[in-house]
Amino acid sequence: MTPFDGLAPQVADDTRLRQIVAASADGLIVVDEDGRVRFLNAAATTILGRSADELMDQIFGYPVLGGERAEIDLLHPDGQHGVGEMRVVDTEWEGAPAQLVSLRDITEHRRVNQALRDAEAFNWAILNSLNVHLAVLDARGTIIAVNNPWIEFARANGDPDLQRTGVGVNYFTICEHAHGYWANEANDVLEGMRAVLEGRLPIYELEYPCHSPHEERWFVMRVVPLRGQRTGLVVSHTNVTVQRQMARAASEAAMLRERLEALERELVDVERMSQQEQVVPRRVSAIPLRQRNPSTFGEAVAIYHELLDVALMRQRGIPDAAPESGLRNLGDYLGIQAATPRDVVEIHLAGVRSAGTGAPPIKQQAYLEEGRLMVLELMGYLAGHYRGRALGRMGELDDGSTEPA
Amino acid sequence: MDKIVLHLFIAGRTVRAERAIATLRRICEHELANYECELKIVDVLAEPQQAEVRKILATPTLIKEMPPPVRRIIGDLGGDPRELLAALNLPPNP
Numbered sequence: 169m170t171p172f173d174g175l176a177p178q179v180a181d182d183t184r185l186r187q188i189v190a191a192s193a194d195g196l197i198v199v200d201e202d203g204r205v206r207f208l209n210a211a212a213t214t215i216l217g218r219s220a221d222e223l224m225d226q227i228f229g230y231p232v233l234g235g236e237r238a239e240i241d242l243l244h245p246d247g248q249h250g251v252g253e254m255r256v257v258d259t260e261w262e263g264a265p266a267q268l269v270s271l272r273d274i275t276e277h278r279r280v281n282q283a284l285r286d287a288e289a290f291n292w293a294i295l296n297s298l299n300v301h302l303a304v305l306d307a308r309g310t311i312i313a314v315n316n317p318w319i320e321f322a323r324a325n326g327d328p329d330l331q332r333t334g335v336g337v338n339y340f341t342i343c344e345h346a347h348g349y350w351a352n353e354a355n356d357v358l359e360g361m362r363a364v365l366e367g368r369l370p371i372y373e374l375e376y377p378c379h380s381p382h383e384e385r386w387f388v389m390r391v392v393p394l395r396g397q398r399t400g401l402v403v404s405h406t407n408v409t410v411q412r413q414m415a416r417a418a419s420e421a422a423m424l425r426e427r428l429e430a431l432e433r434e435l436v437d438v439e440r441m442s443q444q445e446q447v448v449p450r451r452v453s454a455i456p457l458r459q460r461n462p463s464t465f466g467e468a469v470a471i472y473h474e475l476l477d478v479a480l481m482r483q484r485g486i487p488d489a490a491p492e493s494g495l496r497n498l499g500d501y502l503g504i505q506a507a508t509p510r511d512v513v514e515i516h517l518a519g520v521r522s523a524g525t526g527a528p529p530i531k532q533q534a535y536l537e538e539g540r541l542m543v544l545e546l547m548g549y550l551a552g553h554y555r556g557r558a559l560g561r562m563g564e565l566d567d568g569s570t571e572p573a
Numbered sequence: 574m575d576k577i578v579l580h581l582f583i584a585g586r587t588v589r590a591e592r593a594i595a596t597l598r599r600i601c602e603h604e605l606a607n608y609e610c611e612l613k614i615v616d617v618l619a620e621p622q623q624a625e626v627r628k629i630l631a632t633p634t635l636i637k638e639m640p641p642p643v644r645r646i647i648g649d650l651g652g653d654p655r656e657l658l659a660a661l662n663l664p665p666n667p
Contacts, residue, residue, distance in 0.1 A: 234651015
């Protein structure tokens with residue numbers, strides 16, 4: 169490419185104009201009505217990647233733009249491509265109508281913008297991959313961004329058009345106007361959000377139920393300040409139903425374990441008494457009932473399953489549904505089989521599993537809750553059975569007068 | 574008037590290219606509906622030699638091959654279709 173001083177000979181006498189045009193970072197091209205290059209500056213040769221000799225008097229093209237500016241793809245002779253921004257004004261050249269085309273190379277600008285868009289898309293991909301519903305609020309409580317899980321949850325839970333939870337909605341106003349069951353909680357949430365916004369609290373958390381017609385659900389709402397230059401809040405809702413169920417199961421297991429240990433202690437006492445008084449003819453077996461007598465174990469599980477159904481019927485208010493006498497009989501039956509509290513727990517677990525198989529989640533939960541009470545009651549009857557035998561009151565047991573422990 | 578032959582040079586199926594194609598198709602179907610109009614799209618990424626032979630400096634570039642005289646337009650080809658037709662030296666529908 170030969171050096172180009174930026175001006176055609178025709179205007180060489182206008183030194184001032186020549187300097188301005190030559191120094192311009194924008195490419196300037198004058199084309200006549202045929203689109204032929206009549207003049208161009210040094211920047212234009214750089215942007216087009218060709219020498220002035222190659223371009224002068226060549227057809228560039230007559231510019232036609234829909235608006236003030238248009239983007240065009242620049243084709244360099246080496247095969248490289250760029251992006252140019254083109255503007256056009258009517259002018260005159262040597263007494264004839266012409267077009268003054270200004271060209272700006274925006275390739276780098278476009279590349280940076282694309283990189284920013286890619287980075288933003290990547291960040292959003294991360295946020296959308298989280299199993300957390302996220303919203304960003306500005307300092308006035310207006311939702312300015314939400315992730316996809318937030319949108320999907322809103323759509324699936326009574327706000328299909330995001331009228332109450334979408335971008336542009338004021339979260340504070342929604343809380344202020346909450347009524348009914350949620351009114352008090354919404355006030356707490358509002359106060360919590362304001363406290364975090366004003367720096368009085370580092371984080372606000374609330375665990376709340378959000379049950380659907382078909383499943384029990386629990387969520388934790390967390391509000392933290394938006395880190396960065398802008399003031400605002402990040403609100404997240406996380407489904408903690410599984411964690412909560414696991415915590416409840418762990419708590420129930422601990423309670424059962426404690427109760428089991430108490431009953432075992434009681435059985436040891438009963439056994440000791442029986443040895444002294446020779447009332448109970450054999451030791452309570454150390455081998456689980458499930459192993460030493462599988463058919464009896466299976467029968468006990470089936471009875472327990474039936475009693476769970478009776479308990480559920482009572483819960484639904486069906487008259488005459490009472491599992492107590494059945495439980496007492498089962499306790500006696502297990503006592504005769506020399507069952508231990510561990511056997512009772514195994515029967516309970518197998519019975520709940522058997523009853524819950526194929527049942528909807530809410531019914532499974534009901535079996536668990538009823539079973540938790542029933543297993544303790546059954547243990548009580550078993551302990552009562554042994555106690556009665558140890559105390560030589562078998563006759564009372566037979567006529568059903570024994571009370572649970 | 575003889576057949577109208579238009580060659581549109583684009584660099585890949587970018588948004589700009591798609592807009593220019595749509596604009597030209599619309600003009601062929603409306604403003605030039607009474608003429609036989611052939612529109613050929615040349616993607617210089619797929620046919621770089623075409624850009625070299627025709628000395629295409631930037632895209633979109635539209636060349637009216639027929640009827641003579643040959644005219645070359647550069648830009649997004651947007652705006653009033655009558656301006657584009659005037660730049661191409663093409664009369665609208667009689």
